[in-house]
Amino acid sequence: MKNYELKSLGDISTQSRIELHEQLKLTGAEISINELPANISIPFVHKHKENEEIYLVLEGKGTLYIDKEEIEIKKADFFKITPEGERCIKASKTDPIRYICIQVKENSLNGFTQTDGIILENTHAFN
Amino acid sequence: MKNYELKSLGDISTQSRIELHEQLKLTGAEISINELPANISIPFVHKHKENEEIYLVLEGKGTLYIDKEEIEIKKADFFKITPEGERCIKASKTDPIRYICIQVKENSLNGFTQTDGIILENTHAFN
Secondary structure (H helix, E strand, O other), X not given: OOOEEEEEOOOHHHOOEEEXXXXXXXXXXXXXXXXXXXXXXXXXXXXXXXXXXXXXXXXXXXXXXXXXEEEEEEOOEEEEEXXXXXXXXXXOOXXXXXXXXXXXXXXOOOOOHHHOEEEEOOOOOOO | OOOEEEEEOOOHHHOOEEEOOOOOOOOOOEEEEEEEOOOOEOOOEEEEOOEXXXXXXXXXXXXXXXXXXXXXXXXXXXXXXXXXXXXXXXXOOOOOEEEEEEEEEOOOOOOOHHHOEXXXXXXXXXO
């Protein structure tokens, strides 16, 4: 059985929502790529039972509503929201916003990078 | 205590590696944004103890080495590698490659979206 799954998504700027969980057979995350047209918001406020969400703004600008606060967001802003955070996102009046949303279970990560990675000293790629 | 952490990263095209775990106080993932200059590879092959890795190619092109196979990768390619996969990435001879790498614990996600999200019917953002 192969140890990877790969998908070419083509021009993501023409797709309003892409969900990767099924396409990549993910087991530790859901990842979506989302676009909101100018002046449009997600149609509801939501929170989570156990998942932390991490958002990466790829293009455009807008507003993050979080627990009654409103924060301006723009390209290259990155934010994490705990399960309890009551959140919504709206694109700016003039520009759409495109962002990645990553859902993971809060407190699920043990080690990472140096503490989870294993360097294979005797294996060489790209000889 | 606030339910979010936010960072503005500015022009990510001028930064060779950005690590978000500490900056966003992540508990379920490590997320890094990486650039390899043209013709440069990660200097070792590696696998993981328990983390699944998901890669999103933001810009450029290159080659994924995975378990002795070589696969051409380019902007808007997305791939998942199981912990056991022996992996390395190299930029193409002519172009750099920029990608996001997300580490999460394999099999850690229970529900997501409809099964983990809770819509707050009586809360309205952006009135």
